Amino acid sequence: MPPHRRSRRSPGAQPLTSQRERYLALMREGLGNAAASRLVGVNRKTGHRWRYGRSVATRTGEIRTYPAIVTPADPMSARFLSEAERISIADGLIQGRSIRTIAGELGRAPSTISREIRRNQDTETGAYHPFRAQRRAGGRRVRRRPSKLVRDLELRAFVADHLERRWSPEQISRMLLMLFPGRPDMRASPETIYQALYTRGPDGLHRAGVRLLRSGRLQRKRRRRSGERFGRFIAPMVMIDQRPADVAERLVAGHWEGDLIMGSANRSAIGTLVERTTRYLLLLHLPDGHGSEPVRDALVDAMAVLPARLRRSLTWDQGVEMGRHDEFTLGSQVPVYFCERASPWQRGTNENTNGLLRQYFPKGTDLRVHTAAHLAGVAADLNARPRKILGWETPSQHLDRLLASGP
DSSP states (O other): OOHHHHHTOOSOOOOOHHHHHHHHHHHHTTOOHHHHHHHHTOOHHHHHHHHHOEEEEOTTSOEEEEOOSOOOSSOOOTTSOOHHHHHHHHHHHHTTOOHHHHHHHHTOOHHHHHHHHHHHBOTTTOOBOHHHHHHHHHHHSOOOOOOHHHHOHHHHHHHHHHHHTTOOHHHHHHHHHHHOTTOTTSOOOHHHHHHHHHOOSTTSOOBTTBOOSTTOOSSOOOOOOOOOOOOOOOSSOOBGGGSOHHHHHTOSSOEEEEEEEEOGGGOOEEEEEEETTTOOEEEEOOTTOSSHHHHHHHHHHHHHTSOGGGOSEEEEOSOGGGTTHHHHHHHHOOOEEEOOTTOGGGGHHHHHHHHHHTTTSOTTSOGGGOOHHHHHHHHHHHHTSOBGGGTTBOHHHHHHHHHHTOO
């Protein structure tokens, strides 16, 4: 092949550095792709390739990639408008398209596009500059800063100490208000504590091998309960709708809700009794199993130590462990009312307390290893824990006050 023919062969048109730099400068000034390409003297498609990059296949089959001249410095969530979308908005406005048309092309709400233009257009000329708008949006983003529980070591120590004592974030937040009334720096909302618990790294309150929350979860999740109960108890029963009205109104102490928390493979159990008005807890030690006879005997023994004014009624579900409920009533003079099948919310106080107890007795463990003394200690811990429903009194305090007030 002649030399002159060889010299005219070219691998293809290459973008000129000076033109690319001038194009980028014009874009940074707020011009759209069409206007910048026209001033630089290139086709709009060329400007589009310069902006977003391109890949070109050579004659040898090699793929050459030309990087974009505009790259986002900090990727933002898809919930927010991106730089590319802001450029499309500017191009659409230059081409005279309506806000609804632009919104439809971007898959955004028209109000989003309208608000974006209104917030970032030039106050004098009314022009919309996409790169300036992107910089403003970045400047409005919240900068990460150390959380309050990281900055204040005294507050962090208080929260961590009470979490180790199995207090809930809401209880801790409320106690901070009561113990430090004149110190606004000693404040932490429940959400602040939850965020610190779920944050991993130096900002978090995680402890290796310790599950600090009652749910035991290490990630936030909406709580769901199946509500499934396995009861086949039939008769004779007095149903919950026949309870006296003062039971539902929680005006008088002495009405109890009961249930069992089960161990691994349902081979062991602990009985739970919660007084409806005071939330006072009693735990039943069941070393001989959780059949109807051991449960009957444990219930009779638990009621025997209570004063008569605290032995008014017992509400239970239709579990087979209450098969001898008539014998329990005969031995304790405490009537038993039964919930409807698969209706745990009818014993809501007891269900909530059982959730608290799972901190001490995790699911899937053998509950036979716990002694009666240990169960009494756990009950004492919960009875000494302040409750929001009681005006931040403890169940023990509330029970003592009711007993002191008379019959």
